[in-house]
Structures are given as structure tokens and as C-alpha cells.
Amino acid sequence: MVLELQKPRPIWQIMFSTHHTDIGLLYLITSLAFLFLGGSLALAIRIELFFPNIEGTGQFIADSMTFNRIFTVHGTTLIFLFIIPFASAVGNYFVPIMVRYKDMAYPKLNAIAFWMIPPAAALVWLGFADFTWYAQPPYSIISSPGPAADMWIFGLKILGISSVLGAINFVVTILKCKHPDMSIGQVPLLAWSLLVTSVIIIVAIPTFAAALLMLLTDRLGLSGFFNPAMGGDPIAYSHLFWFTFHPEVYVLVLPAIGMMYEIIPRFSRKPIYSYNSGVFAFVLLALVSFSSWGHHMFATGMSFTEKTVFMVGTLAAVPASAMHVFNFIATMWNGRIKFSSPMMWAVGGIALFFAAGAGGVVNTAMPLDFATHDSYWVVGHFHLFVMGTIAFASIGFLYYMFPYVTGRMYNEAWGKAHFVLSFVGTILVFFTQHVLGLYGMPRRVFDYPPIPEWIVMNQIASVGAMIIGVSMVIFLANMIYSSGKGELANTDDPFGLGGKYYYPFEAKNPHH
Amino acid sequence: MSGHSNWPEWIYIAVVVALMTWVGAEAWNAERLVEEVPEGAEVIKVTGQQWFWTFEHEDGTIEIGELHVEVGKAYKFEIMSKDVIHSFNIHDYVVLMDAVPGRINTVWFAPTDVGTHDIQCREYCGLIHYNMRGTLYVEEPSS
Numbered sequence: 001m002v003l004e005l006q007k008p009r010p011i012w013q014i015m016f017s018t019h020h021t022d023i024g025l026l027y028l029i030t031s032l033a034f035l036f037l038g039g040s041l042a043l044a045i046r047i048e049l050f051f052p053n054i055e056g057t058g059q060f061i062a063d064s065m066t067f068n069r070i071f072t073v074h075g076t077t078l079i080f081l082f083i084i085p086f087a088s089a090v091g092n093y094f095v096p097i098m099v100r101y102k103d104m105a106y107p108k109l110n111a112i113a114f115w116m117i118p119p120a121a122a123l124v125w126l127g128f129a130d131f132t133w134y135a136q137p138p139y140s141i142i143s144s145p146g147p148a149a150d151m152w153i154f155g156l157k158i159l160g161i162s163s164v165l166g167a168i169n170f171v172v173t174i175l176k177c178k179h180p181d182m183s184i185g186q187v188p189l190l191a192w193s194l195l196v197t198s199v200i201i202i203v204a205i206p207t208f209a210a211a212l213l214m215l216l217t218d219r220l221g222l223s224g225f226f227n228p229a230m231g232g233d234p235i236a237y238s239h240l241f242w243f244t245f246h247p248e249v250y251v252l253v254l255p256a257i258g259m260m261y262e263i264i265p266r267f268s269r270k271p272i273y274s275y276n277s278g279v280f281a282f283v284l285l286a287l288v289s290f291s292s293w294g295h296h297m298f299a300t301g302m303s304f305t306e307k308t309v310f311m312v313g314t315l316a317a318v319p320a321s322a323m324h325v326f327n328f329i330a331t332m333w334n335g336r337i338k339f340s341s342p343m344m345w346a347v348g349g350i351a352l353f354f355a356a357g358a359g360g361v362v363n364t365a366m367p368l369d370f371a372t373h374d375s376y377w378v379v380g381h382f383h384l385f386v387m388g389t390i391a392f393a394s395i396g397f398l399y400y401m402f403p404y405v406t407g408r409m410y411n412e413a414w415g416k417a418h419f420v421l422s423f424v425g426t427i428l429v430f431f432t433q434h435v436l437g438l439y440g441m442p443r444r445v446f447d448y449p450p451i452p453e454w455i456v457m458n459q460i461a462s463v464g465a466m467i468i469g470v471s472m473v474i475f476l477a478n479m480i481y482s483s484g485k486g487e488l489a490n491t492d493d494p495f496g497l498g499g500k501y502y503y504p505f506e507a508k509n510p511h512h
Numbered sequence: 513m514s515g516h517s518n519w520p521e522w523i524y525i526a527v528v529v530a531l532m533t534w535v536g537a538e539a540w541n542a543e544r545l546v547e548e549v550p551e552g553a554e555v556i557k558v559t560g561q562q563w564f565w566t567f568e569h570e571d572g573t574i575e576i577g578e579l580h581v582e583v584g585k586a587y588k589f590e591i592m593s594k595d596v597i598h599s600f601n602i603h604d605y606v607v608l609m610d611a612v613p614g615r616i617n618t619v620w621f622a623p624t625d626v627g628t629h630d631i632q633c634r635e636y637c638g639l640i641h642y643n644m645r646g647t648l649y650v651e652e653p654s655s
């Protein structure tokens with residue numbers, strides 16, 4: 001469990017364990033492996049787009065089909081195999097400790113939920129589908145080559161079931177297994193974020209599960225739900241998809257905010273400015289997450305009224321998100337801040353969260369949406385969330401829990417170098433992509449005409465991506481080296497912050 | 513909760529809400545004006561298919577990959593698709609509307625200056641999506 005590498009155990013003891021920290025460790029290693037795999041695909045994309053292809057030069061990837069497969073698997077991997085499992089890893093490690101219970105509510109179910117991920121990942125990676133991460137029909141029905149597409153559908157089906165099982169476990173653990181002396185208003189905000197997230201998953205995922213089945217039978221020619229040639233409506237799929245996956249955006253981002261709520265007060269050596277407003281903003285975001293799915297579909301021919309409703313629904317998420325940012329800043333205000341790696345990542349993540357949110361307001365303002373929709377602006381916008389906010393918070397939290405997991409300290413200087421390079425790289429890639437979108441470059445293109453502005457901005461973005469790539473090599477080296485050879489951590493107070501943690505950092509549950 | 517007062521947060525939230533209300537109202541008003549198709553706009557039927565655009569003018573002229581229009585006139589595009597979803601885009605004039613098989617979506621524009629502009633597909637549609645491009649020629653009125 002804790003201090004894995006100081007007391008080595010045979011690997012099968014970890015693999016067949018149902019103890020929450022063992023499953024947390026499995027989630028952690030899996031999600032990090034997919035962070036690096038998915039990230040390498042991103043580098044391949046950025047290398048390809050460094051030069052436009054002119055008469056056979058400037059080409060890195062053999063053909064456009066390969067390119068299309070690469071960005072599809074890149075997106076699917078980082079969303080479903082990095083971000084979500086990483087949140088589960090953190091939840092598995094800390095939720096039982098935070099609610100003072102011996103384990104997750106259903107340990108075996110927990111293990112099953114994890115072990116559904118490897119086969120699903122294998123389906124996605126061995127298939128290597130090409131229809132983008134949202135599999136828009138009728139392309140995905142009539143045009144996308146199988147068996148890759150079908151393997152993707154089955155893979156996502158399994159991942160959906162895994163998410164729901166994990167979510168049920170978190171809800172029951174937090175609501176039913178918390179210590180009787182503890183009221184729900186005392187549960188730390190990280191656990192709150194996972195509770196809210198789990199509820200969203202349970203409500204939202206079944207819709208996509210149904211859409212996936214319909215997509216599959218459509219592909220088999222048995223039905224025509226989304227196939228206009230058989231009287232179906234492809235826009236119905238968009239509705240079903242985004243009804244799940246707009247809330248899913250909050251499933252991705254809320255645990256990251258929860259992780260920041262752990263890091264910021266500790267390293268500011270102050271209590272959270274307002275616990276209640278954090279809880280309120282989580283619940284509010286969960287509610288409004290269901291009111292904004294249509295903003296992905298303004299250009300599908302929506303009526304003016306529909307667009308207005310979804311624009312208002314989307315803008316409603318802004319004050320709640322802003323409450324979190326306020327809470328973070330007010331917590332840091334007048335604090336004795338220690339900028340160790342976790343704190344740097346968390347603060348960088350908040351800054352980029354703000355930038356991402358500001359860009360989102362532009363997207364949802366109806367007339368402006370038509371300038372930015374499906375352009376590189378959108379790519380820049382959502383990457384500021386998934387990379388700038390979620391990956392930053394997750395990586396920060398990984399540094400934070402590193403002594404807890406390994407009993408050793410990571411190399412602080414490397415951690416800071418990792419942050420600085422990633423932060424600069426992220427700004428270069430994704431801010432530039434916003435501007436590139438305003439210049440009209442569409443998403444998901446293998447090649448582009450040699451328009452001078454497009455070339456320059458693509459090259460800035462590619463250089464930024466390389467910088468992130470370098471920082472990730474430093475990260476990997478630091479994690480591997482430090483978990484074996486790093487200094488032994490003082491597990492009572494590994495970051496030398498003095499003061500008390502809200503729960504004992506070294507607390508652990510005995511194996512069973 | 514700790515004993516501090518919460519009024520800075522309330523003021524902050526009020527400012528954010530006011531700002532979002534303003535953004536929403538402006539956007540609503542602008543979109544309402546933008547969507548009003550002028551009377552007498554000439555209809556151009558736009559058909560997307562893998563991987564090119566076809567344009568049919570009111571007089572029956574059909575163009576492929578190129579579109580010739582006259583400066584100062586209003587045009588209404590009726591956009592459809594023969595196979596998968598495409599997205600008809602003249603970025604310089606912020607014309608963007610999906611071509612969805614089984615539906616006809618409309619959008620209008622009125623070119624203001626003589627010149628050429630790129631037409632492109634902005635929704636992923638497969639193998640040659642990246643090169644589903646065309647050119648818009650805005651010309652002086654012929655007579």
C-alpha cells in the first residue's frame with residue numbers, strides 16, 4: 001500500500017489486491033503510462049503540422065488516414081485513459097482516508113472497475129479508429145473503416161461501465177461509509193469533488209451508452225437511428241453524445257479543482273477561504289453542466305431559440321467557476337506561501353483555468369461561435385482545460401502524493417524545471433492555437449495551404465509542443481529515479497510546511 | 513466557517529453575473545440581427561460531398577469548387593450534403609454552417625469588396641477533409 005517501493009512485494013500481490021491503495025497504484029501507473037503514450041501522439045501531430053506539405057516535402061506521417069487515426073486515439077486516450085483513471089487513482093488513495101473508512105465501500109467492485117480498463121485500452125489502441133473522439137455519424141456509420149471503428153465502440157462501452165462502477169463505489173463510500181462522527185459538511189473538498197463527479201457520471205453516462213449501442217447496430221446495418229439513408233437523424237446522435245459529454249467535461253475538471261483545494265491551503269499555510277462556497281460551486285457546476293450541451297452544436301442548424309437557451313445555460317457555469325478561482329486567490333491572500341512543485345503546478349493551473357474560461361465565454365456568445373467553431377480556436381480552448389487545468393492539477397497532485405506513495409521525495413529542482421517548461425510550452429501551443437483559429441484554420445486537418453500566418457503559428461505551436469515533450473522526459477526521469485533512489489521522505493510533513501494537515505498525511509489502512 | 517466576512521465574494525460574484533448578463537444580451541441581440549435574411553437575397557444551393565463543394569445558382573449555373581458572386585448583393589446559401597456531415601465555411605465573411613445529410617441549413621452573406629476568399633470544410637469528413645477547399649470570387653456586377 002503506502003511506501004510501495006520501500007517494502008517491495010511481488011507484483012501479483014498488487015495486481016490481485018482489492019485494497020484501495022493498491023488499486024489506486026494500479027490506476028496511477030496505468031493513467032501515467034497513457035499520459036506518455038497519448039502525449040507522444042500529440043507530438044507526432046505537431047511534427048506533421050510544422051510544415052505544410054508542398055510537393056512531397058514537409059511530410060512526417062505517411063498519409064492522412066494515419067493522421068486521422070492518430071488524433072482520434074490521442075483524444076480518446078488522454079480523456080478516457082489518463083484523466084479519468086488519474087482522478088480514480090487519487091480518489092482511491094485518499095477518499096477512504098478522508099472519510100475515515102477502512103477501504104472503499106465495495107473493494108471487489110473497485111478491482112473489477114479497474115481491470116475493465118486494460119482490455120478497453122487494448123481495443124482502442126489495437127483498433128486505432130479514425131472517426132475522431134466523438135464518432136459523428138453518418139461518417140462513423142457509412143464511411144469509417146472497421147474493425148477499428150467497432151473496436152473503438154466496444155472499448156468505449158467497457159470504459160463507460162467501468163466509470164459507472166467506480167462512481168457507484170465513490171458515492172456509497174462517501175455518503176454511507178464516512179465515519180459516524182463526521183457530517184457531510186466536514187468531508188474535505190477533494191472528496192466532495194469526487195462525490196459530485198460520480199453523481200454526474202451516473203446520470204450522464206447511460207445516454208452515451210445507449211447512443212453507442214445504436215451506433216453499433218447502425219454500423220451493422222440492423223438499424224438506421226443516425227443514418228439519413230435509412231430515415232435516421234445524425235443530429236440526434238450529437239444531442240445524445242453531448243448530453244453525456246458536456247457534463248463529462250465537468251467530470252474531468254472537478255476532481256482537478258478538488259486536487260487544487262488540497263494543495264492551495266496546505267502550501268499557503270491557511271485554511272480554505274470558504275469551504276461552503278467551494279461545496280456550493282461544485283454542486284452548482286454539476287447542475288448547470290446539464291444545461292449547456294447544445295453549445296457544441298450551434299452550427300448544425302439550430303434555431304435561434306435553441307441557441308439562446310444553450311448560451312444562457314453555458315454562461316451560467318461561469319459564476320460558479322469564478323467562485324472557485326476567487327476561493328483559491330482568497331486562500332492564498334496573505335498566506336505564507338511555499339512554492340514547492342505541487343503549489344507551482346496548482347497556481348499555474350488556476351491561471352490557465354481562468355484563461356480557458358475566458359475563451360469559453362467567447363465560444364458561447366452566439367455570433368462569435370461561428371467565427372471559432374471547429375477551428376483551431378476550439379482546439380486551443382479545450383486544451384487549456386484538459387492540459388492547462390486538469391493535467392496541471394493532476395501532475396501537481398502527483399508531486400504532492402509522491403512521498404505518500406513511495407516514501408521518498410522527488411527531486412525538487414527537476415520538478416520546478418518540469419513546471420516552467422510545461423507552462424511556457426502550454427502557453428506557446430494553446431494560446432497560439434486560439435489566434436490560429438481566428439485566422440480560420442480548421443481542426444483535424446492533415447495538411448494546410450501555405451498561408452504565411454498559418455505556417456508561422458503552426459511552427460510556434462509545434463515548438464511549444466516540443467518544449468512540453470522535453471519537460472515530460474524530465475518528469476519521467478524524476479519519477480523513475482526518485483521512486484527508487486530519492487531521499488527518504490519525512491512522511492509526517494514531507495514538504496516542511498509545519499502546521500497540521502487536515503487529515504494525517506501518513507494515515508494508512510492496514511491490508512486485508 | 514471561519515469568522516471572516518464574505519462581502520468581497522458577493523461583490524465579485526455580482527460583477528461576474530453582471531458581466532455574463534451583458535455578454536449574453538449583446539450576443540443575443542447581434543445574433544438576432546445577423547440571422548435576419550434580407551429580402552430578395554439570391555439563393556445558392558450548396559452541396560457538400562466527399563470531398564468537394566458544388567454550387568447551383570438560381571439561373572441553373574452549376575459550379576464545382578469555385579463560387580462566383582457579385583459585390584454588393586445578398587446571397588442566401590441553402591446547404592445540404594450527399595453523404596456525411598460537412599461544414600461550409602467562408603472564414604473571411606464568418607459564414608459557417610454544417611451540411612447535414614437529410615436537412616437543409618441556411619445562412620446568408622453579402623460580400624462587400626471585390627476579391628477572392630477561401631472556402632473550406634470545417635467538419636471532419638474523412639480522408640481528404642483537409643483538402644476539401646474551394647475559392648470564392650467576389651466580382652464587379654456584370655451589367
